[in-house]
Amino acid sequence: MEAVLENLDAGTLVPAASLRNAWVKFGQFTAIQDISLEIEAGAFYSILGPSGCGKSTLLRLVSDLIPPASGDVSIFGKTTEAARLAREFAFVFQDATLLPWRTALENVQLPLEMGQSRGIQIPVSDKSPMELLELVGLKGREHALPHELSGGMRQRVAIARALVCKPKLLLMDEPFGALDEMTRDHLNLQLLKVWEETGVTILFVTHSIPEAVFLGQKVLMLKAHPGRLHEIVDIDLPYPRTTELRDTAEFTRYSAHLRKLLEAC
Numbered sequence: 372m373e374a375v376l377e378n379l380d381a382g383t384l385v386p387a388a389s390l391r392n393a394w395v396k397f398g399q400f401t402a403i404q405d406i407s408l409e410i411e412a413g414a415f416y417s418i419l420g421p422s423g424c425g426k427s428t429l430l431r432l433v434s435d436l437i438p439p440a441s442g443d444v445s446i447f448g449k450t451t452e453a454a455r456l457a458r459e460f461a462f463v464f465q466d467a468t469l470l471p472w473r474t475a476l477e478n479v480q481l482p483l484e485m486g487q488s489r490g491i492q493i494p495v496s497d498k499s500p501m502e503l504l505e506l507v508g509l510k511g512r513e514h515a516l517p518h519e520l521s522g523g524m525r526q527r528v529a530i531a532r533a534l535v536c537k538p539k540l541l542l543m544d545e546p547f548g549a550l551d552e553m554t555r556d557h558l559n560l561q562l563l564k565v566w567e568e569t570g571v572t573i574l575f576v577t578h579s580i581p582e583a584v585f586l587g588q589k590v591l592m593l594k595a596h597p598g599r600l601h602e603i604v605d606i607d608l609p610y611p612r613t614t615e616l617r618d619t620a621e622f623t624r625y626s627a628h629l630r631k632l633l634e635a636c
């Protein structure tokens with residue numbers, strides 16, 4: 372909660388991300404058409420939609436990797452460029468992209484070392500790299516090299532590394548997409564723990580309806596051709612969410628509703 376309060380700016384809750392009439396074009400092709408949306412600070416949004424509807428493009432737009440063709444995007448009231456330079460957000464991809472010759476701990480320390488070597492003042496998490504590895508359930512594996520870790524463990528290292536500069540917004544693009552179902556379910560629980568302990572805002576792209584329902588306070592459904600906002604569905608299920616929740620009628624009801632929406636996209 373303390374972490375969420377840090378997102379309060381001079382007594383006003385500034386949105387973590389704000390898009391106003393944002394369009395993205397690749398040449399003549401419209402990838403995102405006129406999206407307006409506000410993501411509340413501290414929220415957990417899952418993002419669902421058919422293949423090619425612009426989910427990754429939306430994250431890349433928010434993270435200053437691609438500019439809008441028109442419209443505005445701001446992160447905690449700053450331009451995306453200013454937010455990037457201030458390390459306000461971090462990205463976690465489907466592939467953990469760890470340096471193979473560095474241990475788990477050394478990979479997590481890397482963003483701090485890069486900041487120091489460039490003489491840049493960067494925010495640092497209240498938790499040490501060791502504590503972050505513990506937070507993601509990797510206590511005891513700090514000195515393992517990436518090839519000695521499972522895919523799920525490598526993804527956890529990537530999450531710890533993303534948290535080391537104390538981002539206020541975490542952008543996750545199918546981070547567990549390549550993992551088996553059991554591992555994914557376990558990492559879902561672990562991620563919710565990270566979210567609850569750090570207060571970080573999360574935008575989480577997934578192809579899995581159960582994963583979207585299990586994690587998100589809201590599910591942002593996009594439509595394809597061109598990519599645009601279809602609907603935002605509130606997931607009114609209590610936290611902390613437990614494995615048993617997946618077997619409840621409520622959970623099934625949300626999943627069925629989203630499946631119908633997805634089929635209509």
Ligand SMILES: Nc1ncnc2c1ncn2[C@@H]1O[C@H](COP(=O)(O)OP(=O)(O)OP(=O)(O)O)[C@@H](O)[C@H]1O
Nearest residue numbers: 397400402420421422423424425426427428429598
């Ligand atoms: N750099 C690019 N140049 C041209 N077209 C692009 C580029 N990046 C993405 N696109 C197109 O934009 C559309 C949206 O792509 P995006 O990767 O955002 O979709 P997605 O919803 O994440 O897809 P998936 O679910 O399959 O991962 C697609 O039609 C894609 O081909």
